[in-house]
Amino acid sequence: MAKAENHRRPRRKQRTSRDLIEAPACLTRRIPPYELLDEGALVELENHAEWLLSEIGIEIRGDPVALGLFREAGATVDGELLRFDRGHLRSLCATAPRSYTMHARNPGKNIEFGGDRLIFGPAYGAPFVTDLERGRRYGTLEDFQNFVKLTYLSPWLQHQSGTICEPVDVAVNKRHLDMIYAHLRYSDKPFMGSVTAPERAEDSLAMARIVFGDDFMQQNLVIQGNINVNSPLVYDNTMTAALRTYAAANQGNVISPFIVGGAMSPVTQPATIAQAHAEAMVGIALTQLVRKGAPVVYGSFLTTMDLKSGAPTFGTPESTLATLAIAQLSRRLGLPFRCGGHLTASKLADAQAMQESTNAMNPAIMAGANFIFQAAGWLESGLTIGYEKFVIDVEQCGALARVVQGLQIDADQLAVDAYREAGAGTSFLGVGHTLRHYRSANYRADLCDAGSFEQWSETGGKDMRQRAFERWRQMLAEYVAPPLDPEIDEALLEFIARRKASMDDAWL
């Protein structure tokens, strides 16, 4: 079987945004993270997490293997409830690598986790899809493939996420095979595998091995599982078994407590932050007990609810503050950090969608997040992924990629020659300095209409959602798949056929 390093880098044309500044394979952050809390407050939050772990405890339900690993490591196990001496979990997390490479099928698209790196990926997990023409409906395999293709075509998404939408037309116990195949066949960026059952995680690994080779995967990260916590303070065995499967294979896990404050944690943010920190450390420690040095991401997904209706809410001021604070805790642990995304409760790509999404994303950027999936397409509190929303969000990822580059203060940027040429009262439009810089000076967001009202009216008075509708359809119409060795393709299809033949369809 061919290995990743032998693949040719496919010819790739920038189809989607001709005038964008060329996107690098991996973004590097050159601006400092925002420090919301001072040392004293951070220590208080850490102490509270330790109190939760030592007094309240955390359950791992239905996974004696995981409980056994923690017992051996010195935790107090009482039935399925784990308790940890202060500082113990923190020391168990210490063997997790601070930064590492994740390999893509196309080595030109390898990415780095941790440190000053920033990675964007699309939405994850929506059962519904929507677009301006067809409206909201259950997602299908075709939708899934479409979103993989759009991710491939989006220069500002460096990671494909995993279950971008649920292909509800495929049996629950088989759809992971079609999803992994789509990730491998229709794109060439890094992605996440199945976590809904240990055998599906094994299938995901097996398919990755067909492409990357077993030896390569023993030493290198090519696939991850996204591990949710059943907050408050519970891991269930589906998640811990998937976690153990990926970690045992030296592959990655993203530990993501998803907490809606008021239900899955107390309604106050400091408690929620400390709880999420405690929950994340348990998952991280488990990866290290399975295999020391296994790559892992400290994730966090903290949001709020409408306390009248119980509905989750996004991009709220409370979630902004929680995100900024937990990022600081994650930095003190030194691990790659995941948070944020273009999150919204809106049902379509309207003003609410982008107000909430931008509010949800900005603190992640300011906080110094390394990995931001749910960054494109998210709608309706994650129940729906929208085609228009997807391309709007991607353009915003490009803008944020520019923000994290920061400012460079040097003679050329200070433009002494421009002032000598123009002087007081003269436009800079025509000076040499402007002509030298105008192509690359500013990030260009094509979906934003900056023209005059008259131009805009004459071209139909379209809102951004309508322009986005045209964008994604054009992208899909022009899509060309990246090359894949036919031998590998055949092996993947054979594997899928064999696995599907071995099971009856299950729909729950």
Added chain:
Amino acid sequence: MAKAENHRRPRRKQRTSRDLIEAPACLTRRIPPYELLDEGALVELENHAEWLLSEIGIEIRGDPVALGLFREAGATVDGELLRFDRGHLRSLCATAPRSYTMHARNPGKNIEFGGDRLIFGPAYGAPFVTDLERGRRYGTLEDFQNFVKLTYLSPWLQHQSGTICEPVDVAVNKRHLDMIYAHLRYSDKPFMGSVTAPERAEDSLAMARIVFGDDFMQQNLVIQGNINVNSPLVYDNTMTAALRTYAAANQGNVISPFIVGGAMSPVTQPATIAQAHAEAMVGIALTQLVRKGAPVVYGSFLTTMDLKSGAPTFGTPESTLATLAIAQLSRRLGLPFRCGGHLTASKLADAQAMQESTNAMNPAIMAGANFIFQAAGWLESGLTIGYEKFVIDVEQCGALARVVQGLQIDADQLAVDAYREAGAGTSFLGVGHTLRHYRSANYRADLCDAGSFEQWSETGGKDMRQRAFERWRQMLAEYVAPPLDPEIDEALLEFIARRKASMDDAWL
């Protein structure tokens, strides 16, 4: 004439957002500002500003009085071009007060400028208005009055801004009288006066004196002028004359270089930042030469253009970086700082409008701005103010008011009792801690629909713009004017009648 301190605080009902956390008269910031640049970079930018002022120079056109003041103070005056020795302007700015009170007609709505205070105000200067039903058209006095009323009703706007929209149906030389009257009659918060001619600034002051009294205004700030710079590096005499008029009366000025990089400054951000800093210092220094200690705001409005079409663009990554950096320069000068706003080039309250607006506002909040007008209603690069956009933006101001409160880490917020009551695996919805906090824990944004898709569809599947349309109409329908002493009202109307009778209508 009655003076401000004698006015009764009017009965005020929270009409617009019944469930919002009660808004304070003035917001206090409890989170640290973001520090984008380090000391070395900031010194380089300051040095570059000094270089611009000493070598390139800045013009004041058509105002021999202002030129004379600077000559006397030691600047080099060459025709209308001013040059300053390094450090000279900075020392001229040193007498400006670092913080001060601005008095409202309703003393309960007095606000503080500078330090850790944050003030929001609506849009300023749009000739057009738009709403969902009637579309875009020229603004009228009725529109102006409507926006004053909406500002009055908006708990998250503490300042009324000034020319919220242009009442184009009133003669150019008379409309300031109607605008000042509307500010005084239909609201009771602080506001800005006319700057389009010195006699209009004098009229604004005269009308303020009718309400606040001459003695009071000798010692207290009640009205401001918003002073634009004719960038690059030019002040024209309309602006400097208005500035001198307000400063001489010991009233306020907001010095606001409005720079679209690439035309009014070089296309690179560091040059733009240094230029804006130089321009702001000239205006600030002029206020101090007119009257030492006159209240002034260091303003900045830095944005970008689409370098293909020449159209201004908002909420761009380059403008984010410039805003974050110039805030640092302003802090080093120690003056109240104005920047930001809910800015967009979009023609309506769609996804683009809120993506750009949120992006334009967030850096102002992170940067530690003290005064953010243009915070509600802005559309179409400032050419239009939108009714729907207005109420959407106001709700976002409320969310930001919560962000700047930061987190409080204490026993109650850490919710020890909630964990003792709930424990691992139990929802926190019903615990005592949640019940104690649920009313005030989270800011509630009513225009955001967080309900289910089914609920949303059943109630018409409205987007945020449609919901906002209903909101502002309801607000206007329920509006009740704050009380105004009939004697004062009569005096104001008399003054306006006399002034109007003294002039023919001018329409240019």
